[in-house]
Amino acid sequence: MRKQRQRDAVWKFLTYSFVIVMTLGMMVPLYWMMVAATLPQEEFLQFPPRLYPGTAFFDNLAVLHEETDFLISIWNSVFIAVVYTVLSVLLCSMAGFAFAKYEFRFKEPIFYTILATLILPIQLLVIPLFLMMSQIGWTDTFRAIIIPWLANPIGIFLMRQNMKSIPDALLESARMDGATEFQIFYRIALPAMRSSVAALAIILFLFQWDLFLYPLVILEDSANYTIPVALSGLEESRRVNFDQIMVASSLAIIPMAILFLILQKQFVSGILAGSLKE
């Protein structure tokens, strides 16, 4: 009995230690980024590094603003990511719903073909997509960044798995109530899957937010740059401006953090609870 308790305590200690180390491993770079954003360039490079915030944040921000269109880049990124997320969530949910709840010819082969496209890395698609976009005259436009990625295989897969958990009786009930197939999707399935939709929205937003190589190839005018593209510009022109990169990076995580805060409560609320008597 006592031995068991000791073993439990040791196990608990090890678990917590592991979790704390992992958390620190992820938090330290983030913390360092934020501290560095408040330091002048020369202090940033000194050794041992300064580990507490300085006072140069607004100076760094002013320089960044003067030398680049970074605020515009943030706006571009937010605009692209928001439009992309809304459209792609809708498209992936509809596709997932169809794969989960309808019977049609070649359903399985089509689904597995979509899944198979996951093995293609983005880098492989950049050149063909660029050629297609330039042929239809879409280079240097936001739609070229948004549209090719709308049908996201991970999104479709995720929604199919989740939509499968919607009881058929719920959909049949709506059908008998006189709902059209689109109404069933839009008014019953989608709201019932709110937590999955929130998770999908974050995944898709993050995907678009982090997209670098493809927008780098497609976008030409710096006024159209997204954040990753603009950040890379800070490294290339003249010298590496660590202070500005850190300020820009700190700013760049704000929209993502806001989105997460808005949607996180959806993850935990069991929205399907109470619909069916188990």
Place this chain on the structure above:
Amino acid sequence: MARINLSDLTKVYGTGGDSVVAVEEVSLSVTDGEFLVLVGPSGCGKSTTLRCIAGLEDVTEGRIQFGERDVTEYQASERDVAMVFQNYALYPHMTVRENIGFGLKLSTSLSSAEIHERVDDVAGTLGISELLSDKPKELSGGQQQRVALGRAIVREPEVFLMDEPLSNLDAKLRSDMRTELQELQEHLGVTTVYVTHDQTEAMAMGDRIAVMDGGILQQVGPPEEVYLDPANEFVADFIGSPSINLFTADVEGATITGPGGFAYELDDSTPLRDRKRVRVGIRPEDIRLVADGTNHADVAVVEPMGNENFCYMRLDDHELTARIAPEQRPEAGDRVAFSFEEGSLYLFDVDDGEALKTKTSEPTESAVEGVR
């Protein structure tokens, strides 16, 4: 309100070698305002039949008519039917009011004020007025059940379909809701088809009951008729609780002899004509324990129910159940004599189970209890 007519309804799932016949040539009429119960063991095709009537399944062959209207090819939403599902299928993200009003909103041109009023009326009828702004997850099983009913009633459909709506409730609530459902149906007068696997529920609720097995309709009739005059051995065995005692007996002239030295001579041996063996059925309430008799059995267990006792006996390796008076308390291991009236004897064909003789005597008081 409408009369429902099923003619040669057949439903086959799959094609070719993998096909499964779920419902086979079911022909059935439900009269206007009638409460018909489809009953049978799981997998017997009762739910599929109901889903065909609802329009949730395509019909492979046969026709479905509501009154004069052939609705076979109609979509579910065009049939003017409402269905209560086994698990209620309430929309989880909507309040009770929205759940009940959803169908009206989509399928009628009523204004929101009119919908509001009708939802209020229905909620009043069902006693759930104070729950209208709650979400389904905040409700108890019984309340969810009422909401599901409300959703069906509010549309004032021609036909009500209910798929085991009480099976998720606890025993007490189930019997309360049973009565309430019957009263409600009587009050509304809507033609209702009700599916259940519980024969007690079927007997208690149905104006008529339709017994199904293996996708085939076995018998349709009022509960008493199905109980007393079953079409075949399956129906006799399925209807009645505790189940009818069944065993095979050899025929010699007018005498049948069965396991454990069972022997009985019939006054009227017409049903036995030209047969070597028959299946014998005796309802538990028709068996009497007597002081002196020719047939004997060994008592295995006696279960006191308060108003009666269930006496489980053995005829060799066959179990024999008797419903006996509460004051009769044989001990386990006792060898007792039993008897029964010839009029209460059932005989079935050994091969196809068809009834050769059913209960002909006036039902005794205990037999009527067995029905209810």
